[in-house]
Amino acid sequence: MLQDVYKFSLLPLLFQRVKADPELVHQQTLNTLAWIAQPPTTAPYWSQPLRRFAQAWCENSCQLVSSRLRQSLWQQSFSNPLGLAAGFDKDGLAAASWPLMGFGFTELGTVTCHAQPGNPKPRLFRLPLDQAGLNRMGFNNQGSAALAEHLSTLGLTADFPTGINLGKSKVTPLEEAAGDYLQSFQRLQSMGSYFVVNVSSPNTPGLRSLQARAQLEPILATLQTANTEHKPLLIKIAPDLAWEDIDDILELAQQYNLAGIIATNTTIAKEQLMTKRIEATGNLVTEEAGGISGAPLRQRSTAVIRYIYQKTNGQLPIIGVGGIFTADDAWEKITAGASLLQVYTGWVYEGPWMVKNVMKGLLKKLDEHGLDNIQEAIGLNTDSPQRRLGFVPQPNLQDLIQTVQ
Numbered sequence: 027m028l029q030d031v032y033k034f035s036l037l038p039l040l041f042q043r044v045k046a047d048p049e050l051v052h053q054q055t056l057n058t059l060a061w062i063a064q065p066p067t068t069a070p071y072w073s074q075p076l077r078r079f080a081q082a083w084c085e086n087s088c089q090l091v092s093s094r095l096r097q098s099l100w101q102q103s104f105s106n107p108l109g110l111a112a113g114f115d116k117d118g119l120a121a122a123s124w125p126l127m128g129f130g131f132t133e134l135g136t137v138t139c140h141a142q143p144g145n146p147k148p149r150l151f152r153l154p155l156d157q158a159g160l161n162r163m164g165f166n167n168q169g170s171a172a173l174a175e176h177l178s179t180l181g182l183t184a185d186f187p188t189g190i191n192l193g194k195s196k197v198t199p200l201e202e203a204a205g206d207y208l209q210s211f212q213r214l215q216s217m218g219s220y221f222v223v224n225v226s227s228p229n230t231p232g233l234r235s236l237q238a239r240a241q242l243e244p245i246l247a248t249l250q251t252a253n254t255e256h257k258p259l260l261i262k263i264a265p266d267l268a269w270e271d272i273d274d275i276l277e278l279a280q281q282y283n284l285a286g287i288i289a290t291n292t293t294i295a296k297e298q299l300m301t302k303r304i305e306a307t308g309n310l311v312t313e314e315a316g317g318i319s320g321a322p323l324r325q326r327s328t329a330v331i332r333y334i335y336q337k338t339n340g341q342l343p344i345i346g347v348g349g350i351f352t353a354d355d356a357w358e359k360i361t362a363g364a365s366l367l368q369v370y371t372g373w374v375y376e377g378p379w380m381v382k383n384v385m386k387g388l389l390k391k392l393d394e395h396g397l398d399n400i401q402e403a404i405g406l407n408t409d410s411p412q413r414r415l416g417f418v419p420q421p422n423l424q425d426l427i428q429t430v431q
Contacts, residue, residue, distance in 0.1 A: 028087075032377040041152045045306075048159075049150045056119045063123035081126060088128040088378050090385040094392060094399045097130070099343055099365055100258040100285055102187050102219055106130035107388075107400055108356065108381055111347050111368035112191035112222065112262075116167040118176050125186045128381035133368065134173065135191030136224050139209045141169035142196055145229060148306050149316070152374075155300040157351065158323075159371045161292070162229045162316030165193045170210035177217045190218035191262065193227065200232050200241065204248040211249055220258035223249065226291035228317045234264055239274045246282040258285030265290035265326045265348065269333065276337055286343035288368070289330045292317025320371035324349025328362050332408055335363025340405050351376055353387020360388075360400065361407040 040046045062080045095106040109131035110124055116135055124132040144166025151160040182188055198206040211221060223245060225236035236242055249259060261284060263275060279287065296312045299322060303310055327348030334344055346364030350356050351372040359367055373380050388400065397403055
């Protein structure tokens with residue numbers, strides 16, 4: 027099968043034998059996907075038959091549509107709960123291609139107010155022994171103005187929700203962070219289905235300190251004041267936060283009417299990795315700057331999801347991300363309390379068939395548990411009050427209020 031060739035032949039060849047630069051492979055992947063999704067009116071005539079073949083292959087191999095997997099949040103419809111995480115397509119280069127790959131939604135960025143090159147290379151590493159990645163990209167992107175201009179040419183529709191992840195420019199002092207986030211938000215407000223305040227990347231100096239209540243509050247207040255189109259605003263948190271720090275963020279989420287939490291970003295914990303040294307640099311992995319994604323993040327991110335779900339009684343939607351490779355991984359996060367999911371590293375390791383395979387597995391899980399749809403599975407393995415009483419929580423409190431009215 028092509029899946030086996032990809033996982034057991036192509037990936038080992040790229041990661042271990044050829045030692046291809048992961049960032050170069052990543053960029054070439056984006057270029058290919060952008061080409062596949064290119065509108066016929068702008069694509070060269072000679073390429074159209076090949077592009078139609080590629081699109082048909084994507085539809086057959088990558089997509090699975092079922093009403094049982096459909097999810098509704100923030101008055102938006104998601105064809106399935108699995109989306110592409112921020113960081114993969116920072117500048118929206120392949121924005122039009124992600125529906126073709128079977129995803130239910132995507133999140134572009136992280137994008138910053140000012141264009142910036144990111145950290146020095148090499149800055150992206152694959153850790154096959156751990157099914158993980160290590161990155162210290164540093165929010166490399168063309169800036170929010172360029173992203174706004176690019177998205178305006180694509181004609182994206184509301185049928186496929188597209189979130190936008192906002193970060194702080196490296197040149198902007200921490201005390202001026204609110205204005206930096208605000209400028210990007212104002213440029214992009216009309217183009218995103220939802221927006222994410224990213225204060226949890228470990229790769230911008232001082233950024234994680236913005237998760238503290240005193241630093242985070244003015245950012246949220248500024249953005250919500252400017253949120254004239256009432257776009258859902260979420261925050262993405264680090265897996266390394268103490269529980270009491272998460273409690274502070276949840277209080278702010280309620281105070282500023284946030285639409286949800288993304289749990290979680292990459293982790294800076296590297297002590298338990300099987301990989302001990304990064305071959306490309308010769309350094310011990312514990313000495314390398316950057317965040318770890320993939321399988322090592324799975325357990326902690328699920329624990330954070332469950333904690334948030336229980337603390338909020340299932341009333342604050344959670345997008346679960348970290349270590350999702352299979353349907354079992356996805357099911358674990360949904361039943362811990364995640365309404366939606368995101369993948370990045372898992373998609374790299376599992377290949378373009380991943381989304382369809384996960385969807386097949388989720389449908390099987392629903393059958394095994396006698397559930398009609400994926401909404402009924404959210405928080406199934408928690409002891410929240412709703413579950414003890416036999417109720418399925420509403421997507422969020424605002425939806426519940428609107429239903430009663």
